[in-house]
Amino acid sequence: MNRLSIELPGLQLKNPIMPASGCFGFGKEYGNLYDLSQLGAIMIKATTLETRFGNPTPRVAETAAGMLNAIGLQNPGLQGVMEAELPWLEQFDVPIIANVAGTETADYVEVAKTISTAPNVKALELNISCPNVKCGGITFGTDPQQAHDLTAAVKAVSEVPVYVKLSPNVTDIKAIAKAVEEGGADGITMINTLVGMRLDQKTGRPIIANVTGGLSGPAVKPVAIRMVYEVSQVVNIPIIGMGGVSNAEDVIDFLSVGASAVAVGTANFVDPFVCPTIIEELPAKMDALGIEHITDLIGRSHRL
Amino acid sequence: MNRLSIELPGLQLKNPIMPASGCFGFGKEYGNLYDLSQLGAIMIKATTLETRFGNPTPRVAETAAGMLNAIGLQNPGLQGVMEAELPWLEQFDVPIIANVAGTETADYVEVAKTISTAPNVKALELNISCPNVKCGGITFGTDPQQAHDLTAAVKAVSEVPVYVKLSPNVTDIKAIAKAVEEGGADGITMINTLVGMRLDQKTGRPIIANVTGGLSGPAVKPVAIRMVYEVSQVVNIPIIGMGGVSNAEDVIDFLSVGASAVAVGTANFVDPFVCPTIIEELPAKMDALGIEHITDLIGRSHRL
Amino acid sequence: MILQDKMIVKAQRQIAQGIFEMRLTGKLVGEITSPGQFVHVRVADSFEPLLRRPISIASICNELNEMTIIYRAEGRGTTMLAKKREGDEVDVLGPLGNGFPVDETAPGETAILIGGGIGVPPLYELSKQLTAKGVKCVHVLGFQSADVAFYEEEFKQLGDTYIATVDGSLGTGGFVTNVMENLDEEFATYYSCGPMPMLNAVQTAYTGKKGFLSFEQRMGCGIGACFACVCQTTDQTDKAYIKVCSDGPVFPAGVVSI
Amino acid sequence: MILQDKMIVKAQRQIAQGIFEMRLTGKLVGEITSPGQFVHVRVADSFEPLLRRPISIASICNELNEMTIIYRAEGRGTTMLAKKREGDEVDVLGPLGNGFPVDETAPGETAILIGGGIGVPPLYELSKQLTAKGVKCVHVLGFQSADVAFYEEEFKQLGDTYIATVDGSLGTGGFVTNVMENLDEEFATYYSCGPMPMLNAVQTAYTGKKGFLSFEQRMGCGIGACFACVCQTTDQTDKAYIKVCSDGPVFPAGVVSI
Numbered sequence A, B: 001m002n003r004l005s006i007e008l009p010g011l012q013l014k015n016p017i018m019p020a021s022g023c024f025g026f027g028k029e030y031g032n033l034y035d036l037s038q039l040g041a042i043m044i045k046a047t048t049l050e051t052r053f054g055n056p057t058p059r060v061a062e063t064a065a066g067m068l069n070a071i072g073l074q075n076p077g078l079q080g081v082m083e084a085e086l087p088w089l090e091q092f093d094v095p096i097i098a099n100v101a102g103t104e105t106a107d108y109v110e111v112a113k114t115i116s117t118a119p120n121v122k123a124l125e126l127n128i129s130c131p132n133v134k135c136g137g138i139t140f141g142t143d144p145q146q147a148h149d150l151t152a153a154v155k156a157v158s159e160v161p162v163y164v165k166l167s168p169n170v171t172d173i174k175a176i177a178k179a180v181e182e183g184g185a186d187g188i189t190m191i192n193t194l195v196g197m198r199l200d201q202k203t204g205r206p207i208i209a210n211v212t213g214g215l216s217g218p219a220v221k222p223v224a225i226r227m228v229y230e231v232s233q234v235v236n237i238p239i240i241g242m243g244g245v246s247n248a249e250d251v252i253d254f255l256s257v258g259a260s261a262v263a264v265g266t267a268n269f270v271d272p273f274v275c276p277t278i279i280e281e282l283p284a285k286m287d288a289l290g291i292e293h294i295t296d297l298i299g300r301s302h303r304l
Numbered sequence C, D: 001m002i003l004q005d006k007m008i009v010k011a012q013r014q015i016a017q018g019i020f021e022m023r024l025t026g027k028l029v030g031e032i033t034s035p036g037q038f039v040h041v042r043v044a045d046s047f048e049p050l051l052r053r054p055i056s057i058a059s060i061c062n063e064l065n066e067m068t069i070i071y072r073a074e075g076r077g078t079t080m081l082a083k084k085r086e087g088d089e090v091d092v093l094g095p096l097g098n099g100f101p102v103d104e105t106a107p108g109e110t111a112i113l114i115g116g117g118i119g120v121p122p123l124y125e126l127s128k129q130l131t132a133k134g135v136k137c138v139h140v141l142g143f144q145s146a147d148v149a150f151y152e153e154e155f156k157q158l159g160d161t162y163i164a165t166v167d168g169s170l171g172t173g174g175f176v177t178n179v180m181e182n183l184d185e186e187f188a189t190y191y192s193c194g195p196m197p198m199l200n201a202v203q204t205a206y207t208g209k210k211g212f213l214s215f216e217q218r219m220g221c222g223i224g225a226c227f228a229c230v231c232q233t234t235d236q237t238d239k240a241y242i243k244v245c246s247d248g249p250v251f252p253a254g255v256v257s258i
């Protein structure tokens, strides 16, 4: 029996580890480094209706134990993803979670309707929290009512379960979480990036061309852990947690505060083999804690 | 002529560097290490009406490039501060900014009325953003109306200018900033800590007895810089910036995005001499940038 | 006086499983006033790990201007510290806190020193100073097992030394208290450093005796400014909280409510 | 194939003011396919600095299984890298990207190699390989000043070498273009690596000529997955953006809009 397997709406996970959206492209590059079938799932880069070229460069800047990014949802667009990216991923035995982004509700709905019909797309991740696009994205993620309505609209057309990705840039993330649950979300993914900024020391100008960027990496983990801890107590749908996960200990932390699975983003840039490494290390860590099955870790912070 | 001097409401600063509230106690300990008269100002530990013993321990936990704290506003109370702490500080030629905290408006008002009469207290810092106390504190800091009203109430009784300390745990910090400006604030100090959490790996329980704590240190600097950048564009009162300041470069960054002075918190624990060191290093850094007077740096990110 | 000293590593060696002994030299040594004081060590020049690590001073050699610290390489910071090589620089803040009162035991009298795990190191310098002034020291040292035990020989040089290991792999099986029960020594004072449960047991076993206990607490500043390291006191007066870093780490038995 | 290799530092030395030459050994060397490829270096085992640093491969010695990187210790990461000593381990990801096409210049033909500052290193291995196959290489190297100039001798061994320094402290005063103006050499190809303004000037000066330029961009993953390092292309087709890390860093002149 597989000690790491987890079942979530639409997802039969071999293990709770999946690369986070935007940090793994559409899998090709990491597919050259290791067999993607090892992964619990793959969250692909945000897909929008039309092709997007994203923001001007520089798009990334390093910060203390973190990084800022303002890629701007560059992606080949719905058609490109349907015709090229997703079919290529079919060679692997791994469920795909399609990250859906847009400017208006109509965009989200159209992308969701189509992409949810792809054979290997087992769930959607509604990106209502991208801080790096002028309109849309995060605006949906900071207002409970808008978050609720968008979720309901997408839920109505999606062929697969819908997870909603929450923004940490809010006063009360519990309210947003409850709103999307009422909107019919099958699950929650959290957190997206914190809005931050870094200056060039000489010029005093922001390094990122987009001025601000999304903060990710180990620096944000304490905030992510706190938010998952809070949200897991007020919703009854599963949470895929993320934010600074770099090793098996971090995974155990996210499960402990109530996440049912964990996504790894920035750490892929630091160590391209981090996902398979974590999957390999988890059983030993579980033994050390006397944990039989990975699901026994879920929510232990609340139980104890 | 002093290249580092800055004038702010109520404050004649020799230089823009001051220890942040709660990271410097009431000065005694650091006073054993160096002459406190070198400092631009001192923000003393939060003072409440009654003596407070604070939260149970552990009260701190380390995170990646940061730390969590949940001290719980431990302090000797208004009387103790008036009779023992402030008089002791009078031996130094340095303005004191008194950090005022409470549970209800009445507490804030009473503390402000009395402490603002102390001869060396040149300004108040209204702490409406402490994440580590059950009631009061942060609740005032997350609702514009409450923030406005509390500011007005304190402003009405204070003998010295009032600065309001903002919480970063909000969706729109600009709204709070504008509200306190309308409430009569003479200045803004920002940011207080981000609410975070760290678990004990073995037990899965939060390390901090208070469960959550306030995140500070280099990890939060990108968020602080972004928020000062935003707020400085919507208010006309000066900002004292803080969040992860560890060296002269960080000080220049905060001034560049629009702060008029800078507070140093967590870095005092890493290097107890960090404040005098920064003050000593600033002129050389200014030369390298061709900056004549420190005030020329203020807001250059916006100008350029 | 407290110094921030860039000390130089003279030598570092592993003396038990995961236990390292590091010899450091610097002017800070000259400021040490009593055994049981500690230093606050910055393990790297990076922001991660960020905070300093409090480590007790295990022994001092004023002639060589050297001090020794003994620590368990466990978490992120101490593991990095263990990688330091001879000649490396270490940013050390100290000496900090108030140590064990040596003059509370008169020449000719007997003192019992009870240490547990990484609480053992500060007792070594204490024993050196006590025996030097003619106090008879009896050492009771507790460890998890033989492979993590250290300094048995060093302590034996100074006086009777009894070891207790939880798994019985060395000395008496069980805890230091099991050894203490069978000690019929008359003694004037006891000094102890170790985990809370051990301090608690020792204090209870020696109720009414004159004793001094060294406490641990997570720290921020290490010098008394941040209120991170407080302990509750037994008498609920206005000083209901005391700071381990600056009021302690050593307190007379009974002062701290365990 | 791209490897994540724990390479060993064979030697590190400062070759100019703030410029370091590090020799590394590891199986990664065997995977290098062309000059101008780069590696993505993790400078410390800490989360701060977090990201890898892209550094060009300056020369390769397959016999010794060694490669050399030359870098300017400027910011936080490279300053830490400069502290590595012989025997230390360095986490290196590579080889990455597509380098300079050696076969675009035939034996007997002449190639002009123009480098600026930290853009000079990859040209060294390129020149080695071009001269080895009988191409005549002419080197035009630009630096800020004499004290930060490096490898003049090494390049002279391979062919005519002209230096330009902004302050005139070495070679021609001014920029590489000042040297280029006075070169009446006939050449088949040019290869260039350096700051954007220089690449721009070179491309303009040699309009119509066959040339290859190596670009810099801030990177995340370094392997093509994160879309951090894109450059705009001149033809606004669907491939309006190309990735420096995986499509580049070397592109034919004219492809990237500067």
Ligand SMILES: Cc1cc2nc3c(=O)[nH]c(=O)nc-3n(C[C@H](O)[C@H](O)[C@H](O)COP(=O)(O)OP(=O)(O)OC[C@H]3O[C@@H](n4cnc5c(N)ncnc54)[C@H](O)[C@@H]3O)c2cc1C
Pocket: B061, B062, C038, C049, C051, C052, C053, C054, C055, C056, C057, C070, C071, C072, C073, C074, C075, C076, C077, C078, C079, C118, C119, C121, C122, C215, C216, C217, C218, C219, C249
């Ligand atoms: C006064 C005093 C004297 C000490 N003397 C010694 C000694 O001589 N030898 C020795 O091995 N250990 C000693 N300790 C314990 C030592 O400080 C911790 O083991 C060490 O800080 C753990 O750091 P880490 O990097 O291994 O763990 P990490 O998990 O990386 O530490 C994370 C954070 O928690 C803090 N922390 C974790 N455990 C403890 C603890 N038990 N006590 C205090 N802070 C902790 C760290 O300081 C750091 O800020 C002493 C502690 C105190 C308070």
Ligand SMILES: Cc1cc2nc3c(=O)[nH]c(=O)nc-3n(C[C@H](O)[C@H](O)[C@H](O)COP(=O)(O)OP(=O)(O)OC[C@H]3O[C@@H](n4cnc5c(N)ncnc54)[C@H](O)[C@@H]3O)c2cc1C
Pocket: A061, A062, D038, D049, D051, D052, D053, D054, D055, D056, D057, D070, D071, D072, D073, D074, D075, D076, D077, D078, D079, D118, D119, D121, D122, D215, D216, D217, D218, D219, D249
């Ligand atoms: C393909 C390629 C090849 C390179 N080859 C060399 C080389 O051979 N020798 C050399 O000295 N330098 C080279 N560089 C530049 C080198 O990557 C930067 O100088 C270095 O990353 C700066 O890191 P730092 O720690 O000094 O600065 P920091 O300020 O600490 O860097 C902060 C962040 O910004 C990034 N960054 C800063 N400046 C640059 C830059 N100019 N280009 C890309 N990223 C940057 C860093 O990678 C890091 O992520 C190359 C860059 C690229 C893209």
Ligand SMILES: Cc1cc2nc3c(=O)[nH]c(=O)nc-3n(C[C@H](O)[C@H](O)[C@H](O)COP(=O)(O)O)c2cc1C
Pocket: A020, A021, A022, A023, A045, A046, A069, A071, A073, A099, A127, A130, A165, A191, A192, A193, A215, A216, A217, A218, A220, A242, A243, A244, A245, A263, A264, A265, A266, A267, D220, D226
């Ligand atoms: C370079 C980069 C690109 C990202 N792109 C997306 C994206 O397209 N859609 C999305 O929902 N999140 C995106 N994110 C956010 C991550 O999926 C993740 O939520 C965040 O980075 C926190 O996790 P981490 O700390 O492990 O990186 C991106 C993050 C990074 C660093």
Ligand SMILES: Cc1cc2nc3c(=O)[nH]c(=O)nc-3n(C[C@H](O)[C@H](O)[C@H](O)COP(=O)(O)O)c2cc1C
Pocket: B020, B021, B022, B023, B045, B046, B069, B071, B073, B099, B127, B130, B165, B191, B192, B193, B215, B216, B217, B218, B220, B242, B243, B244, B245, B263, B264, B265, B266, B267, C220, C226
């Ligand atoms: C241990 C500790 C105690 C603090 N106590 C207070 C306090 O009493 N009042 C307050 O307004 N802020 C308090 N703060 C917040 C700091 O003043 C500052 O806003 C925050 O730490 C960000 O700055 P830094 O990153 O430089 O530490 C405290 C911070 C720390 C780390």
Ligand code: FES
Pocket: C218, C219, C220, C221, C222, C223, C224, C225, C226, C227, C228, C229, C230, C243, C244, C245, C246
């Ligand atoms: S650690 Fe700061 S008061 Fe003790």
Ligand code: FES
Pocket: D218, D219, D220, D221, D222, D223, D224, D225, D226, D227, D228, D229, D230, D243, D244, D245, D246
């Ligand atoms: S650095 Fe990630 S795509 Fe080039």
